[in-house]
Amino acid sequence: MEQNKMDEGAWSPYIAGGLSGLVIIVSVLWTGKFFGASTSFVRSAGMLGKAFGPERVTHLEYFIRYLPKLDWQLLFVIGIFVGSLIASLWSGSFKWQGVPDMWAERFGANPVKRGIVAFIGGIIAMFGARLAGGCPSGHGLSGMIQLAVSGLIAMIFFFVGGIIMTRLIYYRGDR
């Protein structure tokens, strides 16, 4: 954890988080939009699906509920990529890396192994997010801000599931 303290260009998470809270307030006042992310993956999946089997997509009920089109949230998710790119290039913390340090310490530096697990994790996580009705942005940030019971329950179980999985895969600790 010593290296974190020498991480130049980093802001205190309290400050960066607090400022994000202000961004949320302005966003809701201005456009009425609360933060969320996982619906965008549904719309994007629908758009990709249309390229391969347009018939199938138009008949799936879920894609009728969430039409495969660009909307505020999808652009918001793309914006996160752009914002992070700007911040990391500006402060010189951009780093081309395919295997995270903590992962490499425990499971080795093989990017294929990391890629397979990340891919499977992505499938499971998104399926769960859609079932739950949101992800740590929609349920976590937006739900908790509004004191929604659904947000609180989902948030607790996001962490319960996450803690269980990391216990399982890191059970022997770092090597």
Place this chain on the structure above:
Amino acid sequence: MEMLIFGLLTGILFGFLLQKGRVVRYDKQIGALRFKDMTIVKFMMSAIIVGMLGIHFFEVFGLVQLMYKPVVIGENIAGGMIFGLGWGLLGYCPGTQGGALGEGRWDALWGILGMLIGAGLYAETYPFLMKRVLGWGYFGSLTIPQLIGVNQWFVIMAFIAGVIAMFSWFEKKGL
């Protein structure tokens, strides 16, 4: 069109802050699930308390419209748990992994790909889930103040006090 631009701009601001707060990385996300580094919790809770105060303040004057998900206990718990298990494998969330890619962590691409497939898979199984699984434990729109029958400001103050106590504990423990 205007909405799309607002979405992009809001995303850029949020992505910038996420990267500055160092919360998009695998090591930080998994670090929190392993109780080694609470950066993401500090960021998230700071954003929540600021947003909570602002949103409820403006709501008193009718300037914002609350918009949160209904309580469906079965979905919130099972979905939350499944999301968490996937999150523990992937180490990125739907909203922040674009930011991870933005700072060069390209293993996030596998997560994004997996999430697109996960969303498609959910759309495919939705008709079946609709019939057999969804809707279990439906309580509709419900907030924590409504649930326990007290004034919202009381809950907000108690929440903020709890979060500040948690923060000071994190700092004392060097998390």
